[in-house]
Amino acid sequence: MTNSIKKPLTLEKNIRFVDRVLLLSLPIAFIFIFMVATGILSASLAVISYATCVIFNIIFLFPVTYELQQLKQYITQMSKGTDVDALSLALEENDSKEIINAVNAMHKFWSEKTDELEAQALSDTAVLDTLPDPLMMIDENGIILGANLAARSLFGKKIREKNIDKIINSNNFINAIQRILNNESDSEALVFYLTKPIEQKLYAHIKKLPYVSKGNAIAVISIYDLTKATKIEKMQSDFVANASHELRTPLAIISGFIETLQTSAKNDQDARDKFLSIMKEQAEYMSALIENLLSLSKIELMQDNLPNQKVNLPKLLNDVAQALALRAKENSSDIQVFIDDELPEITADYNQIKQVIQNLTDNAIKYGTPNNDIIIKLEKADEIPSAPNLKTESGAAAAISITNKGPKISEEKLARLTERFYRMQEHKDKNIKGTGLGLAIAKQIIIRHRGNLTVKSNAYTGTTFTVYLPLHLGE
Numbered sequence: 001m002t003n004s005i006k007k008p009l010t011l012e013k014n015i016r017f018v019d020r021v022l023l024l025s026l027p028i029a030f031i032f033i034f035m036v037a038t039g040i041l042s043a044s045l046a047v048i049s050y051a052t053c054v055i056f057n058i059i060f061l062f063p064v065t066y067e068l069q070q071l072k073q074y075i076t077q078m079s080k081g082t083d084v085d086a087l088s089l090a091l092e093e094n095d096s097k098e099i100i101n102a103v104n105a106m107h108k109f110w111s112e113k114t115d116e117l118e119a120q121a122l123s124d125t126a127v128l129d130t131l132p133d134p135l136m137m138i139d140e141n142g143i144i145l146g147a148n149l150a151a152r153s154l155f156g157k158k159i160r161e162k163n164i165d166k167i168i169n170s171n172n173f174i175n176a177i178q179r180i181l182n183n184e185s186d187s188e189a190l191v192f193y194l195t196k197p198i199e200q201k202l203y204a205h206i207k208k209l210p211y212v213s214k215g216n217a218i219a220v221i222s223i224y225d226l227t228k229a230t231k232i233e234k235m236q237s238d239f240v241a242n243a244s245h246e247l248r249t250p251l252a253i254i255s256g257f258i259e260t261l262q263t264s265a266k267n268d269q270d271a272r273d274k275f276l277s278i279m280k281e282q283a284e285y286m287s288a289l290i291e292n293l294l295s296l297s298k299i300e301l302m303q304d305n306l307p308n309q310k311v312n313l314p315k316l317l318n319d320v321a322q323a324l325a326l327r328a329k330e331n332s333s334d335i336q337v338f339i340d341d342e343l344p345e346i347t348a349d350y351n352q353i354k355q356v357i358q359n360l361t362d363n364a365i366k367y368g369t370p371n372n373d374i375i376i377k378l379e380k381a382d383e384i385p386s387a388p389n390l391k392t393e394s395g396a397a398a399a400i401s402i403t404n405k406g407p408k409i410s411e412e413k414l415a416r417l418t419e420r421f422y423r424m425q426e427h428k429d430k431n432i433k434g435t436g437l438g439l440a441i442a443k444q445i446i447i448r449h450r451g452n453l454t455v456k457s458n459a460y461t462g463t464t465f466t467v468y469l470p471l472h473l474g475e
């Protein structure tokens, strides 16, 4: 607490004090001069008496002046908003004590009011911070006076006192703000797009406040994120379009065979067995396709919920390797697991990570050159490699790589591997089964974990997919 009121009186104040003593002693001086002039008093006695009067004046005036001075300093400090303690002076029972009591009462009232206002402001901020949608207030120049937590998380912590057009650079939005600031409109509603930090479709409602005094908020901007709703809408229509397209082929095959079985092959036992086995294969493909499509849309809807399970990666990798060992053997391959670095348990979704590793290992078996081992390796990485449009967590990561021998995949094809339904022509030609959704699902799962998936391929070492997962997700 600041309390400079106990400072000794300054020279300037002493001069004023001396002035006051002299002024008070002036009438007595005139009386003594008159008495000496009329011979009532001798000059020497008059000087001694006058000096005594002055000394008495000093003794009586000093405490009063001192107290007044203290009082003045104290009130000045209070008026400047300085946080001061209650005024305490060793006072005699006199008038200034009453003044000081009154000032102290005022100080108490002022402190309580300030505390009350601070508490009110804090609770208002806390309430605004609980709102899920961004909210900002601007003044008559478009300067942001306040922003709730959602706005600060979306646009950055230090947006206060910045001009709104430096924060949101959409032309539509800036024009709407201008109309409000120029008093051309009382409220505006618009959809606009942000490209940074991530691509977003937003809806803004700008409402002018009914009355404002100078320097206060002139308008309130509330923002709603439409990205998710639009994404869900698009996902639903994509889902229907893709699913119907992909299901049409096996369905056409099955109904073609049913027709043949009902007509020309009705009594052909060999043809029936052959056709039934193809129909079974197509039905299995359809069921895998439906399962993968559902899995994909389910994961996309979970994108904003961070996983929260503790996952022991070495165990997960060994479990997957064991489960797929038989399938690898069919290709005369073994799956080898190398745990290169001791890592702590990571925060992840166990089933989802298992699904990723299973698909990558399954791909390595399906598309790798037979008679070559598949290598699964767990290492520590200092950082997750960043990628455009990907929100990766900073800091150390677990890097799980799955390598198989095989022909080099061209850069162009590598870039398309995670596209939905993309399958390389040579694999389709070889009639290797697959829906073309495994890597798209893996990518979505990794995005949910704020990680990354990279792929490298060359003729000598083969193809390596690496999954990066943050070691300390959400911490």
Ligand SMILES: Nc1ncnc2c1ncn2[C@@H]1O[C@H](COP(=O)(O)OP(=O)(O)OP(=O)(O)O)[C@@H](O)[C@H]1O
Binding pocket: 292, 359, 363, 364, 367, 368, 404, 406, 409, 417, 418, 422, 423, 424, 425, 427, 433, 434, 435, 436, 437, 438, 439, 440, 463
């Ligand atoms: N290790 C790999 N080596 C060579 N090509 C690969 C490898 N992994 C994937 N691919 C290619 O990428 C395509 C997409 O893989 P993805 O896992 O998404 O689907 P899929 O394996 O065809 O189907 P599903 O995963 O449903 O069984 C594959 O069809 C294949 O052409």
Ligand SMILES: [Mg+2]
Binding pocket: 359, 360, 362, 363, 434, 438, 439
């Ligand atoms: Mg696959």
